[in-house]
Amino acid sequence: MREETNSYDASHIKVLEGWEAVRKRPGMYIGSTGERGLRQMVFGVTDRAVNEVLAGRAGSVEVVLTVDGGVTVTDDGPGIPVDGGEGADGPGSGPGLEALLTQMKFRGRSGGRHDVMLGILGVEPSVVNALSGRMRAEVRCEGVRWVQEYARAVAVTPLTEAGKTAGRGTTIGFWPDAEVFETVEFSFETLAERFRELALLNRGLEISLTDRRHPGEPRSQRFRFEGGARDFVDFLDDHGAPASEDTFGFEYEDPRMEGTVDVAFRWCGSHEGRILGFANSRPTAGGTHERGFREGVAEAIDAHARERLVPAATAPESEVDPIGEGMTAVVSVKLDHPEFEGAARNVLVNSSVRVCVREAVQERLGRWLEEDPERAAAFVGRLRT
Structure with missing residues (x-):
């Protein structure tokens, strides 16, 4: 009998770092590469917008399933700080736009009873970015509209001033990476169920969901309840x-x-x-x-x-x-x-x-x-x- 020696040493260990680890093992971050994981992606972006409303800094949240397979989440709050210098709660209260969407960090939730997390996993917007083939952010703040494009958690354009605006708020759109997901088809029904539930549990929260994937048959639901x-x-x-x-x-x-x-x-x-x-x-x-x-x-x-x-x-x-x-x-x-x-x-x-x-x-x-x-x-x- 011939003896074969199988050696195993440090050279066989591959260390995955940063966004490579997220893209290699997405289930560890969003739970699934199927529809359930897509849902967690939506929740990861919508969390921040919902909490802006609950904190009294915004009036409503609008989620749209776009005709080209993406999702946009819009709020009418003060806008994510573009430079991180001053957030809604004062100087240094939040990361800047690019840091929020490109830097990995553990989720720290300090809002207590006033802080809502839509999903069960606490997905960060930067993780959503890492698992998206494309992400686009628009911030409307102090009369100026700022835009920036990303791909797989990397900024592919500089933060750019794109004109004047009379409105305010933030819109984040993302398109799931087909190389990562088994399906990129979002379920309108399951998203609507969670948004309705959230509005029922939080008096005065207004959140709408619109499906534009089928231009001839658009549908939309708006949720707002006052009775808890x-x-x-x-x-x-x-x-x-x-x-x-x-x-x-x-x-x-x-x-x-x-x-x-x-x-x-x-x-x-x-x-x-x-x-x-x-x-x-x-x-x-x-x-x-x-x-x-x-x-x-x-x-x-x-x-x-x-x-x-x-x-x-x-x-x-x-x-x-x-x-x-x-x-x-x-x-x-x-x-x-x-x-x-x-x-x-x-x-x-x-x-x-x-x-x-x-x-x-x-x-x-x-x-x-x-x-x-x-x-x-x-x-x-x-x-x-």
Whole structure:
């Protein structure tokens, strides 16, 4: 038998640096080279524009799927600083345009409850640029329009003054690199679903999505809601048959959890239930906010039954588990310091949130039931039979 010696040393190791690493392993940054990854690309550019609106520096965001396969994201805010000298929050508050779109950095999120991240991965605009065959930025600031072109995270033109303008804001357009992606076809429906969800969770946020890929059949949707979780529940039950027209809901700030809770729910005729949880506008798969909500509802129902309806001694108290039957609910918390479980970061673990949400729901739901004995009897009877 012939022996073969296989050697492995440092010469076999290839170190990928900078944008080469992003383009070689795009899934590590956007999760997929399919439609899901394209969606994260859109979110990576839209994040900044949405937060401009939520901070009160802009009025709306417009996202357009262009006829040539690109995406443009426009806001009417003060404009990204072209030189990085002074951002919207004062001198040195943000990177300049070219640095934002060409320099790799880890995402640092310091906005707390007021900072929204559309996707689950926190994709930076520079990563979007690296995975795009072309990117174009236009900034309208102080009466001047500035433009710059990029390709694969490299500036291919200098920042150029392109004339005067009466408007203000930023437009970033990008065209995904067909050499990287399995498909470059964006899904209008999935983008619209997330933008609608975001507008429902953030009162007054206005965001529109327009599809111009088929000139003969353009379509557009505009999202803006003022009712928060209440509007969300009404939207979810739009085609249902609610047992009552009343929707219980409230928004409350509690310094103990360093944040706010926005809750709404109603019971419908169906036996199926939906309890949707969100933390800083991100969907969750459970956590302390949802647990506190369930406990608060159960305690309020049981307390009302004991004090007002005088149930038979053999009647069992409500358990937490049956609460969701036939219920449509939205539980949204916005925290300065959210803590999540595991790498997926979709289970909230802040212990103070459970206590605060439970107490707030118990107190307010109890008061709501007392205001309408007939309604209370129907709700309590549903859960204690």
